[in-house]
Amino acid sequence: MRFFELVRFAMGAIVAHPMRSVLTSLGVVIGVAAVMMMTSIGVGASQKVSGAIGALGSNLIIVSPNYQRPGQVSQGAGQGLSLKDADAQAITKQVDGIAAVAPVVRGQVQLSADGANWSTGIQGVTPDYLVARDLNIASGRMFDDREARQGRKVLVIGPTVARELWGDADPVGRRVRVKNVPFEVIGVLEAKGQSGFGQDQDDVAIGPLSAVRSRIIGRRIRADTVQTIFVKATNASELDRVQEDVANLVRDQHHIKPGEDDDFQTQNMASILAASQSAIGVFTVLLAAVAGVSLVVGGVGIMNIMLVAVTERTREIGLRMALGARRSDILIQFAMEAVFLSLTGGLIGLAIGVLGAMGIAKIGAWPAAVPTWSGPLALGFSMVVGLIFGAYPSWRAARLDPIEALRRE
């Protein structure tokens, strides 16, 4: 009741000098807007990266050669590509809890068909690749195990490749030359859109591993070598165990003795995701902290003006005391004035911050991620800033001597 009246006094003083009040809260406006935008950049980037990693397939373990193997001086053709078909087969047979194993070779090729040309990435895979990477067929079909074994020259292409070569026409059944080797298109993948890393995930062509390896990638790679083995675990909870088993098995296969360095490495998507998220988290905190400095500067601005206000209104303070105001009444009135200046700044800053975050999201092509907690947090913060930086001026006002104050001109 009485508190409410003191708040009204505080508001009255703010409204009495609109221009000054706006300028005073400008520091907080900028501070809050900056914090909002920075956290939104952080969260947006984090969502984008986790989306990108998620798009690679969930429960996924990636086995790849370890190129940095010490002691290996020269790397001839195919050297450093330590993974073999046999490794993939061993994993399939011997590790439990596996949904799919997909050995992969890849290369960059020129496709030409019906007078059109398109350069894209080609991957030699087994049919399990679709399962491992969470891909689906939109039209046509995937090649089967028999076709894969036989090394049939068939291709499944991404929608981008289809569009670039044949426009809107149905590509299934058409012939395409890959490095002058004729292939038949038997299926089109479902669109996946852009990956979080800015790549077009639909700009791909996949064919049977043996056909792509021997006919397209050719001499750069030995006949039984693969570049990557994707292993998909059945269960997210078993991901670590499966990864451990896979690593042990491949170590066995490669006759690596205990204490020796591995010539391959295994990563699982969850740990990559966690690592990247924590890196982005640190970055976000850093950005927000830098932005937070401007919030502190805004608080100092409020303190400055509040000190001026206390000096200007010394007589008013003396009078209020003579009329029976307690020291706490004076303290609350001035503290509320500082808090409302700061809070108003916070509200305006919040609006600017949200708009700014949406603008940045548009430019950065990632989700406009303004986390819902950031609104209350920003307002809470500006309130705290008002309280902290209003405390000293209010305290000065409250401990004025009423007689001295009344006498002041």
Added chain:
Amino acid sequence: MIQIEDLTKVYRMGDEEVAALAGVSLRIERGEHVAVIGPSGSGKSSLMNVLGGLDRPTGGHYRFEGEDVGQFDDDALAGFRRRRIGFVFQSFQLLPRLTALQNVELPMVYAGLPRTERRERATALLERVGLGPRKSHRPTQLSGGQQQRVAIARSLANNPDLLLADEPTGALDTQTGQEVLALFRELNAGGLTVVLVTHDKGVADQAHRRVAFLDGLIVSDDHGGKA
């Protein structure tokens, strides 16, 4: 009502100690109309500050209706000023941002009165001092005499026991000054205790009792045949 015994107030001015009140004893009864008179520096303003609970005495006793005001802490003094005292100042001391009505409401805000009650009472008080039609004016839109009457209405807001006026006519011309003094007499006639501080003998003569100060001491206490 007021009982002062051997009251001293000592200010430190650098290394020097100045006794504004050098041992003052005084009794004021309920319903009195007292003028405290003396040249500037005589200690009359210091007495007024102590009486009004704006300042604490250095020594001696100050009892108000039996309460030992000299021992009050800050909050108790604020409460004392709020409930017991109405101040009228030479320079009116109205808040320029507020209307006459809001100025009169101010002490009632600190007393925690609900809004409607404040408004009613402030309106009634402004009507009583003849400013009913001007309750929405701001101080700058009022003449000096009108401003002082708003200040008097404000001093009455919480039904004080004692009205303390410090040179209330000092900033007014003779005519409006007389009107203000007439208002004080009227209030006193209604039972309110009035103490006014002045250096103007003409003003002091309109009170029932004149207490003269010089160098921090009472030099005469003239009940003017009354009392």
